[in-house]
Every structure is written in C-alpha cells, then in structure tokens.
C-alpha cells in the first residue's frame with residue numbers, strides 16, 4: 001500500500017469565501033448520486049441540486065473524496081466524475097474516510113461523513129434524500145447491529161440535516177428512539193408525521209413541528225445554545241410525487257426478498273434496494289427521489305439564509 005502522508009481537505013474558492021464571510025452554504029452528499037441514482041440521471045440531479053441551492057440564495061458544497069483529497073465544493077468536472085457510469089467510487093461512511101484519504105483513493109460520502117466534513121469546514125446546514133437508520137433483524141436473528149453511522153454522526157455533530165425521513169426498509173420506530181436517546185431533535189416540516197422517503201407518512205409522529213424556514217432556524221439556534229448534537233428536519237416528498245402506497249409496498253417486499261436471496265448485507269443493502277425500486281417502478285421512484293432531494297435542497301438553502309442573518 002502506498003501511503004499518502006499529507007492528508008488533505010480542499011474547499012473550492014467559492015465555498016471558502018462563503019464560509020469566511022458567513023454567507024449561507026448548503027452541504028450536499030455524493031453517495032445519493034453515485035450509489036442512489038443511475039448514471040446519466042445522477043448528473044442531471046447533481047447539477048439541478050446545485051442550481052436549486054443557488055436560486056434559493058446559498059452556495060452549494062457537494063462533497064466527495066477524489067484521489068485522496070477531500071473536496072468540499074466540486075467543479076463540474078468533479079460532479080461528472082462522481083456521476084460517471086464507470087466511476088466505481090467507494091461508498092465512504094465516516095469510518096472509511098481515514099483509510100480512503102491515506103491511500104489516495106476516491107469515494108462518495110454518506111450522511112455521516114458529509115456531516116463531519118461540512119462541520120470541520122464551518123458549514124452548518126446539509127441537504128440529502130434519506131437518512132440511514134436501524135435495520136430490522138434478519139429472520140432468526142435477535143439483533144443485526146446494523147445501525148447506520150448516520151445516527152452516531154447526528155449525535156455528535158452540530159449540523160442540521162434536511163431529509164425526507166428514511167425508507168420503510170428500516171425500523172423507523174427504533175431509529176426515532178435512537179435519535180431521542182442521542183438528543184437529536186426531530187422536526188417535521190409542515191407535518192405532524194415522520195415521512196418515509198417515497199411516502200409522506202411513516203405512521204410515526206414527529207415530536208416537534210415547524211412551519212417555515214425562520215421557525216426552523218430559531219429552533220436550530222436555540223438547540224445549539226444547549227447541546228452539541230445535530231438537528232434532523234424531516235421534509236416530506238412533494239405530494240404530487242409521492243409513490244402510490246400499494247406500488248411502494250409491493251416494491252419493498254420484492255426488494256427485501258431479493259436482498260435475502262442474494263445475501264446482500266451491510267453497506268450494499270441501500271444501493272441494492274434503490275436499484276430495485278428504480279428498475280421495477282418504471283421510473284416513478286426516480287421522479288420521487290429527484291423531487292424530494294430538490295425540495296430538501298431548497299429548504300436547506302432557506303434555513304441557511306435565515307441562520308446567516
């Protein structure tokens with residue numbers, strides 16, 4: 001193994017300038033692009049995400065690791081590389097960052113690693129699609145210990161993550177319990193129901209509700225005065241793009257069966273499931289996925305703008 005001694009982090013000039021002048025910045029993760037959306041569509045979404053953040057008055061900072069350098073704010077060539085069909089980027093959670101940087105390899109960052117990197121750069125707001133969570137045990141097992149590092153990251157990192165909840169493949173009730181234990185406030189944006197990614201409601205209530213970006217920013221500021229944990233803002237998929245519940249339930253059942261049959265586990269579970277949804281839904285799940293991340297990016301930009309006032 002060739003070691004690269006000068007582990008590096010590089011902010012784009014635009015992001016560095018925005019952070020230095022306390023202008024609003026929104027961090028964006030790259031795993032949803034490289035491992036969550038098919039090639040072609042992912043690049044369109046990547047560019048639209050950045051455009052949406054700009055149109056809402058903030059600077060986008062898409063984060064990835066390229067050739068051992070943490071890039072905060074990608075060039076268009078960087079976005080193309082993350083989204084390329086042959087990119088073969090690794091999925092890098094927080095535990096994987098050190099090894100990737102030291103070895104000079106390349107990878108996409110998850111919620112956990114993006115949150116950590118944004119925070120060291122002084123970026124306080126982050127938009128994504130879905131959060132990782134607590135997995136259901138496999139048949140015959142009591143526990144899997146497959147609990148996403150996203151939850152541990154939110155417990156320790158003072159960042160606000162705007163997402164559309166999490167997929168119903170996860171144990172959403174257990175995930176909300178872990179977030180409570182870790183003192184992470186969960187806020188519903190214009191809803192009393194915690195969303196389930198493709199669906200507007202998971203059947204679980206949110207402990208707190210906010211109805212506009214200023215109210216969300218006020219809660220974030222007040223929380224930061226007392227706690228070092230993050231804040232989770234749950235913004236449901238736009239109603240016109242919500243998946244039909246019967247279609248959703250069928251795709252999920254098929255996806256879970258596929259994962260069991262193929263023996264998929266760990267970090268590969270979510271990408272495998274997403275691919276099944278996208279190929280089997282005739283594109284409806286892709287439209288839902290795109291609509292929800294764009295909506296989250298816009299909301300995150302508005303909250304970042306309120307926090308920067």
Ligand code: PSU
Pocket residue numbers: 029031032033035036093109110111112129130131132133147148149150167197266267268270274
């Ligand atoms: N949920 C999605 N799409 C995604 C992810 C989650 O609907 O692309 C990605 C995010 O990057 C998230 C990660 O941080 O999966 C969680 O992976 P794991 O469960 O292996 O921690």
Ligand code: MN
Pocket residue numbers: 146147148149266267
């Ligand atoms: Mn996992």
